[in-house]
Amino acid sequence: MKQADAIKTYLAQQIEEIKLGAVTAGQVSGDQRLIQDLGLDSLDYATCLLGCEKWLGIKVREEGVDWSQIQTVDQLAQFLEAQQPDA
Amino acid sequence: MILLDDHQPIPDAYTPGGMYRVRVGTDERLVDQARTLWGFARRALRDPLELALDPLAEPDIPPLADLESTRPAQTGCTRSTLTLFSSGTTGTPKPLQHDLASVMQRKRAGETGARWLLTYAPWRWAGLSVMLHVLKSQAILIVPDGLGPETLVRAAEQAGATHVSLTPSFLRRMELTCGEQALRTLPLQQVTFGGEAATQPVLDTAGRLWPTARISHVYASTEAGDVCAVSDGKAGIPQSKLTGERFGFTEDGELTIDGRATGDLWELRDGRYLFLGRRQEMINVGGAKVSPYEVESAALAIAGIIECRAYAVPSPLLGQVVALDYRGEADEKTALRTLREKLPKIAWPAQINRVDTIAMTDAGKTQRIERQNP
Known part of the structure; x- marks a missing residue:
């Protein structure tokens, strides 16, 4: 099982790739909002999520998820941490 | 490998007026399946016969009994029919009956001396279609021992295939597995693409490999049978070929033939219809x-x-x-x-x-619907 910090690091790399280097991993901090601050759109967000699913070997369970509550890098990392089977 | 021609014996073991269920085998049984179907197809051209391909062969298709209510009438058979099962656009398999005489009428007779390589499973529409074309042309059908690219190329070399019908995906697979050099040596006079969109790079590749061959692509479906063929070396179908009473398009570009949805989406661009894909894809x-x-x-x-x-x-x-x-x-x-x-x-x-392999159906098409787990 991967901890939220490790997931956050991976997310930062994902965001750098998705933004084609317009944002570097080093510039990404936990309290930044994915859409408003980092400039991701819904497709970027979905791509990011899918990349994490592949990396973590999980399938995100959608039931009861309130996506409006998952806005920052930290929130997404914590959400993904909790999605792992051993969590 | 076997060669099938008009001199093969016609089998007697069938039930006149009844459904003949052809059980699908694996690659190892391909030759037997092709021989059986060839025999029954020849018989059906002579005597009334209802030939249905067994849907039990498909793991995701329900048993025949479940389709009883939509099964075609079995009494008073006066004309030969072919029944194939298609999931169409709804995903629910349904029997589609074709009148054999009409199917044969729409086929153009080809060259008598042609040697066609069977590259599709003979229980699929594409395979049957090749078989019927060969029968109409009184040509020769080369049945390989399996449908793998190496087996096919070997059979084509050994039997001197002059005509081949294949999917664009399969040409790519053959190129990768056997190499361009092996393909170039095949004495092909006719290459016909079907089953998937023949894009311009695919047509150009075929033209480069076999510069003296006629390169064409056809549009056909289990539901409608053979629809049209294009041989001008360009991708897409000229608008005129999909114009007329039989054809229509929905707002989102799905082609209908005789009022029936085909599940195929097209886009009209510069006077040609370009295939976008199956609706489910x-x-x-x-x-x-x-x-x-x-x-x-x-x-x-x-x-x-x-x-x-x-x-x-x-x-x-x-x-x-x-x-x-x-x-x-x-x-x-x-x-x-x-x-x-x-x-x-x-x-x-x-x-x-x-990945190491790209999934392909036994109709030689790239598998685009099955989801791969992350």
Whole structure:
């Protein structure tokens, strides 16, 4: 099982790739909002999520998820941490 | 490998007026299946016979008994029919009956001395269609021992195949497995693509491999049978060939033939209809439709990608997003960057996987619907 910090690091790399280097991993901090601050759109967000699913070997369970509550890098990392089977 | 021609004996073991169920075997039984079907097809051209291909062969198709209510009448058979099962656009398999005489009437007789290589499973429409064309032309059918690319190329070499019908995906697979040199030596006079969109690079590749051959592509479906053929060396179908009483298009570009939906989506561009994909294959990214062919064409133009498939994966945020599997030396990051430069954003693969094999159906088509787990 991967901890939220490790997931956050991976997310930062994902965001750098998705933004084609317009944002570097080093510039990404936990309290930044994915859409408003980092400039991701819904497709970027979905791509990011899918990349994490592949990396973590999980399938995100959608039931009861309130996506409006998952806005920052930290929130997404914590959400993904909790999605792992051993969590 | 066997050669089938008009001198083969016609089998007697069938039930006149009844459904003859041809059980599908594995590659090892291909020759027997082809021989059986060949015999019954010849018989059906002479005597009334209802020939139905056994849906039990397909693991995802319900047993025949469940389809009883839609099964064609079995009494008073005066004309031969072929019954195939298609999942069509609804995903529910249904029997589709073709009148054999009408099917044969629509076929143009080819060259008598032609030696056709059977590259499709004979229990599929594509395989049967080749078989019936060969029967009409009084030509020779080369039945390989299996449907793998090496087996097919070997059979074509040994039996001197002059005519071949194949999917674009299968040409790519043959190129990869056997190499261009082996393909160039085949004495082909006619190459016919079907089953999938024959894109311009595919037609150009065939033209380069067999410069003296006639290269054509056909549009056919289990539901409608043979529809049209194009031999001008260009991708797409001239508008005139899909115009007339039989044809119609829905608002989103689905072709209907004789009022029946085909499940195939087309786009009219510069006087030609370009195939976008099967309705079930289209990738619905947040309500926008992405054609897997568009993504695959862009991927195949990247150095180091030799075979690929684009398909939908579920996304909690957008419903579906595009995924791409590919074979080749290209690394995933470079491939992804290149695709992002070439494609509109909606078509960017959200997931890209370098894989060892690309799934293919026994009709020789790239498998675009089955989801691969992350």
